[in-house]
Amino acid sequence: NFTVWLADDGADDVEATGEGNMSLPQSFDLIVRRVNQAPSFVIAVANLSVAEGAGEQLVRRFATQMRAGPGDEASQRLSFAVERVETLRGPWGGEGLLLSWNLSATTGDLRFAVAPFRHGRFRITVALRDDGGTALSGQDTARATVELEVAATRGFAAAEAEYEVTVLETRLLVDELFPGLLSRPNLTALAPSERLAGGGLAYYV
Structure with a gap:
């Protein structure tokens, strides 16, 4: 007073x-009202690597030093989530890359699985949130990024190459029977997973 x-x-x-x-x-x-302070954490594994189609992976202590904030916020509940997946290399966007992503805010252990027929390099933005809210410009989220390398398997690459050869042979036959009818097939318009699954082949007429 x-x-x-x-x-x-x-x-x-x-x-x-x-x-x-x-x-x-x-x-x-x-x-003087309390304002929520942002949580904090450290990603102990800056780069993840997995083979295409490898199934669920377990990474122990992927995240460490999870804290809700100062001492008076220690009772706040924490949870991890994926905010964004970006493609650094490869034909696919980040959407739908992860079949699952479960990162424990207690142990820091990570379990994740990548969708089939996906390979390339991706950047994943991981967010740690507390339940303290954002009133009075408070902060409830901390973020960090990790890069994920999904290596293409030899069997997949061979099957993809064989399929493209078959498509090329088919085009040559069509050109021989109907000269000038078809332009070059748009092989890049379809992701390899769609080609192997029997998806239609796009032509420009």
Whole structure:
């Protein structure tokens, strides 16, 4: 609680003249409210590597030093989530890359699985959130990134190459029977997974 006065540099002679140089006192309370502080963590494994189609993977202590914030926030609950997946190399976007991603905010152990017929290099943004909220400009999220390398298997690469040879042979036959009807087949328009699954082949006519 604070009490303040406003004074000027005039004469202060209340008893003689009834005039003074000081206002009546004013009081007010100052309330300092707690603002949530961001949690923190450290990714102990900066780069993940897995073979295409390898199934679920377990990485012990992938994340460490998980903290909700200062000591008075220690009771807040924490949870991890994937915020974004970016493609660094490869024909696929990040959407749908991960079949599962379970990162424990207690142990830091990570279990994850990559969708089949996907390979390349990806950047994953991992977020740690607490339940303290964002009122009064508080912060409830910390972020870090990890890169994931998904190596193509030899069997997949061989099957893809064989399929493309078959497509090329088919095109040559069509060109021989119908000269000039078809332009070059758009092989890059279809991801290898779609080609192997029997997806349609796109031609420009």
